[in-house]
Amino acid sequence: MRAVDVIAKKRDGHELSTEEIAFFIDGFTADEIPDYQAAAWLMALYLRGMTDGETHDLTMALVHSGETLDLSDVTPLAVDKHSTGGVGDKVSLVLAPLVAACGVPVAKMTGRGLGFSGGTVDKLESIPGYRTDLSVKDFKKQLAEIGIVLTGQSADLAPADRKLYALRDVTATVESIPLIISSIMSKKLAGGAGAVVLDVKVGTGAFMKTMEDAEALAHGLVRLGTQAGREVVALISAMDQPLGWAVGNALEVREAISTLHEGGPRDLREHCLAVAAEMLMLCGKAGDANAALTLALETLSSGAAWQKFRQMVEAQGGDVSTVDDPEKLPQASIVEPVPAPRSGYLASSNAVEIGRAVVALGGGRDEKGLPIDHRVGVLVHHKVGDLVQEGTPLFTVHASDEAKLRAAREQVLAAHVIGDEPVQPLPLFYRRITA
């Protein structure tokens, strides 16, 4: 078999066989197929599309490029959750301890932020000392001992996905639904998940900008997971405005801690409870939605979720005093509330623009591998539909210097549209998709 023939076959719109896909991924992983051939292949896959069979074969080839975790000695059914990424999405920080405190072991590997979209690993690293580079052995040990792990993606799992993603990033082949599906699912399958809840975001602050794309992605993820013998549910959720109030790493950790203490923004709290209920149902901990929501609510109210979070921080080397007293988390030197320029109904709080403003403040990165400033960010004080009053705080900027403060103030002001007419609040979720 020759790589150039596999490229030509896809170029001409034919379906690749399991063997051809495995040949290509194995060769690419072993550096036998060079980047330039993989790049041409990726563009052909992007433009010609992929069948469900090809997507499944690609996913499995990525899974088999490295180790796979077997968590069966720790839990009969490991349940995982994946968000397609957005602005202010700190759901995992609340959700993982909440579900774990319900008695369901949660072993989650998570990623870093890129561009306007934040990442859970960056947020966790706001907590001084918190380790996000656990070995597979430590990962399993901690899971067995306290029933929760929240760490970075292991380089040993699906290494071909990492290599392929780096190439997609520089060859304009990221935004392909089948390629996204195989990237997400290869990591989940390699990580040992038996059941997965997929939070597919749609809107200005998401990678999927249209409902059509989000539905295609959600359906594709559910079909693939089912084909691979996993229990899978996808929720399509709104990402036109930031989720919650905080955008920026330490600010988001503080907001997650508030939520675990039953404070925090209503949309974040409800989002976490809804996803938790799905996870509890998927793994059989609750028989129906009512029982699942009741269990999640009680576990949050009782403080058990917060205790589980605290236990996890301690186990992973984080300074517990900073989560006990979040004022001790890293803080920006400049904190400036920005007043609403007029009264009226908030019609837009553009997530992607606010996400970009936080990147410009130093709280995110445009290229992989760059360091970030965990202290900076933006707190929005209103959600779409709110009636705001001229002169009262619309948002607050946390910045490290005056020039960046001024730039962020302008950008975030421009992201807010206030009008005369009443505006309906945005929904949290649009659709729930099951096999």
Add this chain to the structure above:
Amino acid sequence: MRAVDVIAKKRDGHELSTEEIAFFIDGFTADEIPDYQAAAWLMALYLRGMTDGETHDLTMALVHSGETLDLSDVTPLAVDKHSTGGVGDKVSLVLAPLVAACGVPVAKMTGRGLGFSGGTVDKLESIPGYRTDLSVKDFKKQLAEIGIVLTGQSADLAPADRKLYALRDVTATVESIPLIISSIMSKKLAGGAGAVVLDVKVGTGAFMKTMEDAEALAHGLVRLGTQAGREVVALISAMDQPLGWAVGNALEVREAISTLHEGGPRDLREHCLAVAAEMLMLCGKAGDANAALTLALETLSSGAAWQKFRQMVEAQGGDVSTVDDPEKLPQASIVEPVPAPRSGYLASSNAVEIGRAVVALGGGRDEKGLPIDHRVGVLVHHKVGDLVQEGTPLFTVHASDEAKLRAAREQVLAAHVIGDEPVQPLPLFYRRITA
């Protein structure tokens, strides 16, 4: 400007600007844009297609990647010819001296064979001592002195085309009509051609398999040349069976020499005369087709074309005794005529299969840079439509060893189809396309 954005723009089907194309080719030539980005871009160009404007801009960017020849001190209008390649195509060996002997300076850079398709440089190198690596200085000096040069493509002209072609070859992006157009025309324009006759082959032994593709290529070449201010004519010619009888390097040189002596196969002779007439008209040496053909015929009959060929071989260091007595050209150790297995009408003499058989004999290469055996090849003794008689020679194999002989015999036998019904001969040319 960022390479990834230019890739994404083409990926999404938008037309690239002159600046974007120049940015990409300049960056690629300077190794600032890596192969993997160029590969993704090429696949996007392949699958999304290119407008005439983009094809022109790409051609010009390739031209400007290196030196351009100015032949105006030697000739007011340099005329060139390009064939898209085929099996048994030794036209340049006859045509160049024929046109030069008519008093029109011919300065031609030509290529090597790849796959089933032969190359003029390889054929010329059958002549012991013949140099195909003239410097630009020697090239112009010889053109001024004797009015003819036939050499390899200079690495200084359109170097980006060479680099891009090497990448296309391994990324399944060769067979794109706009990419083929820009590759051909960039070399012709950089070589200083003011007028070009394009011999676009169509058939099993050509890169263009269908008339639709050949016409698209021919029209595209003519439009591009005209847009670039050149006189251009394209001929669409048949390449279902080998041109002439000989396939293989030294065998083809012998056949070209016969043709210059008024022998040789009729189809080759007519093909050369027709293309010569086009060149004579394009550069104003003849006012109409009748005058052009008359001049070409007289020049061939008079022996002047042969003398010009001989003069060129001498000027470029070739051993003249081997062209004076072609028996002295390199000869294969095994020469075996293969009889027709039955009587009947020759319905097919499959050019690509015969071309591949010669590659397998060692007379061609499947990968650039590999050496070849100039002695080996196949002589076909019949053209499609001929009535052949069982037991009389159908073709002759020239081989270096018995195993290769046997393989070639089977392959070339299978390439010949003899039937009961009379078959029409194939045409030489299908269409003539002008601006």
